[in-house]
Amino acid sequence: MSVLILSAVLLSCGTVFGRAQQSSGTLRGKVSDELGGLVVGATVTASDASGVEKTSTTDEEGNYLFPALAPGSYTVRVAASGFGLYENMGIEVAAGRTAPLDIVLTVVIEQEEVTVTAESPVSTDPESEASAVVLRGEDLDALPDDPEDLSEALQALAGPSVGAEGGAEIYLDGFTGGRLPPKESIREIRINRNPFSAEYDRLGYGRVEIFTKPGTDKYRGQAFFNFNDESLNSRLPYAPSRAPYQSRRYGGNVSGPLSARRASFFLDFERRETDENEVVNAIILDSSTLAPTSLNAVILTPQQRTTFSPRLDYQINQSNTLVVRYTYERGSNANEGVGGFSLPERAFDASNSEHTLQLTETAVINQRVVNETRFQYIRERRRQEGGTDTPTVRVLEAFTGGGAQAGRSATDEDRFELQNYTSWAVGNHSLKAGARLRSVRLRDVSQQNFGGTFTFGGGLAPQLDANNQVVLDANGNSSPVSISSIERFRRTRLFQQAGLTPAEIRARGGGATQFSITSGNPEASVSRVDFSPFVQDDWRVRPNFTLS
Numbered sequence: 001m002s003v004l005i006l007s008a009v010l011l012s013c014g015t016v017f018g019r020a021q022q023s024s025g026t027l028r029g030k031v032s033d034e035l036g037g038l039v040v041g042a043t044v045t046a047s048d049a050s051g052v053e054k055t056s057t058t059d060e061e062g063n064y065l066f067p068a069l070a071p072g073s074y075t076v077r078v079a080a081s082g083f084g085l086y087e088n089m090g091i092e093v094a095a096g097r098t099a100p101l102d103i104v105l106t107v108v109i110e111q112e113e114v115t116v117t118a119e120s121p122v123s124t125d126p127e128s129e130a131s132a133v134v135l136r137g138e139d140l141d142a143l144p145d146d147p148e149d150l151s152e153a154l155q156a157l158a159g160p161s162v163g164a165e166g167g168a169e170i171y172l173d174g175f176t177g178g179r180l181p182p183k184e185s186i187r188e189i190r191i192n193r194n195p196f197s198a199e200y201d202r203l204g205y206g207r208v209e210i211f212t213k214p215g216t217d218k219y220r221g222q223a224f225f226n227f228n229d230e231s232l233n234s235r236l237p238y239a240p241s242r243a244p245y246q247s248r249r250y251g252g253n254v255s256g257p258l259s260a261r262r263a264s265f266f267l268d269f270e271r272r273e274t275d276e277n278e279v280v281n282a283i284i285l286d287s288s289t290l291a292p293t294s295l296n297a298v299i300l301t302p303q304q305r306t307t308f309s310p311r312l313d314y315q316i317n318q319s320n321t322l323v324v325r326y327t328y329e330r331g332s333n334a335n336e337g338v339g340g341f342s343l344p345e346r347a348f349d350a351s352n353s354e355h356t357l358q359l360t361e362t363a364v365i366n367q368r369v370v371n372e373t374r375f376q377y378i379r380e381r382r383r384q385e386g387g388t389d390t391p392t393v394r395v396l397e398a399f400t401g402g403g404a405q406a407g408r409s410a411t412d413e414d415r416f417e418l419q420n421y422t423s424w425a426v427g428n429h430s431l432k433a434g435a436r437l438r439s440v441r442l443r444d445v446s447q448q449n450f451g452g453t454f455t456f457g458g459g460l461a462p463q464l465d466a467n468n469q470v471v472l473d474a475n476g477n478s479s480p481v482s483i484s485s486i487e488r489f490r491r492t493r494l495f496q497q498a499g500l501t502p503a504e505i506r507a508r509g510g511g512a513t514q515f516s517i518t519s520g521n522p523e524a525s526v527s528r529v530d531f532s533p534f535v536q537d538d539w540r541v542r543p544n545f546t547l548s
Contacts, residue, residue: 025093027066029101031058031078038062039105042080046091048072071095076103084108133157133191140186145226145249147180154208158191168206175358175376176438177415179329180210182307184222184253185268187213196548198536199421199432212325214313215264216255223252236279243277243298251307258312266311274303278339282399283486290494292486295399299338299347305331319364327356337387337404341397346404348387355379368426374419384409392453398486405451408522412443428540435533443525452517456489458482461509468494470508483509 027046031039044056044064049072056064071094078086083105091101135143144150151170158168169176190209200207230245251270258265280297309327316322335347359375387404394400421434462478463471468491470478483491491510505511539547 026098135189198534219256221254225250323360352382369424376417378415380413382411396485430538449518454512455514457513
């Protein structure tokens, strides 16, 4: 009985499936071009009378397939890149049948539109030098944040300058000799603008002009903090372990009005704290056995730098404005002079401080005449502290020890700069005249090598036996052998402890190979004054020709 029921169910399912097959149709075909080439990846769309769409894509043989379509009339469209759109609105699909439809696409030339505009006229204005670069906004943001990296990037953009030094000259708000401010306080950077102007003391390229931000009419401010450490650093190849490192950089700025439409200020602050390190990789003598021993050590060398700079913009009257800017910078480096063959005992500390005051007064005399007066004073002090005055011991290719002799080194530098420029226009002439007066006073005190330096080098020396006695031949003469610098130093220490005289030590291959010492007055002073007047006329002879 169960077999009969199962057979009836299977027969019923087969009847239903057969009816479903008979109630739908299939649309298939091939898509090719006019030369019979197959079109792969074409999009084929079949839409019925009610707007319902089905989509198929041609395969590697150019075939497409729409199975199980309801009987009726369909609109077939084919789209492919480089071919015209194909559309056929009268395709009939019958139940239980396959409707073949091969489609041929026509190649079309895509329309391109080219707009030609007139070229802008070439400017002959000296300020519009084609190779000049002006950085502001996003271009300025792309520059490095670190002042040293920023300086290197600007030097590379400016290229070499004329003169013995060859490096680019940096002008800060029209003044020379200043330090780079934090990038957050820079408004604009101009590179190689009007490179042959008579206003500057060097012709050609290699000049960077930096302009700082003025105050704003609304209170604004920002702050930042950057941090990284040695977590992702690799171990130095000569260090026994990964050296500790940490860098912290933080600061910010604030600006706003002091008096509506009359006075405003801009204040920036930045501090950098970097825990750098140096690796000492030397060969020294064991204090008890005097045997050569390797020394590998990592010495922490912290560096700190603080910058503080307020700026005041003041409108004296309708024709005169005054800009006052003060900058204070202080830096310190600990454990200088250590690393490589130089032992930790030679460490000393270095510090520097700098005060800069800048005044700029601009007077609009009339619509054609503008006068500008600038004054700058820079006071810089550099000091080296620590270290001993004991003689330096230099054992070639082994170590350098003893005193650093840098305890009382100092440099004092004072710079003055006064500028006055007047610009006016007469007809086709743009004239500018002015002068610059600069003064530098430098005082330097250095007692480097006033304690002397003993140098030990390798060479020939008598051969010693295991008991450090001179080996003699049958005739009673010593046999010279080549020794290293550390061996010569070892013999010196060994025979000094034995109480031998300097002559006896030298006879056994000890003693320094060279001694040098500096004497005299450790202080030197120098001053310099330069005066640079100029007159410049940019004469626009024709719209396309300017003579300077």
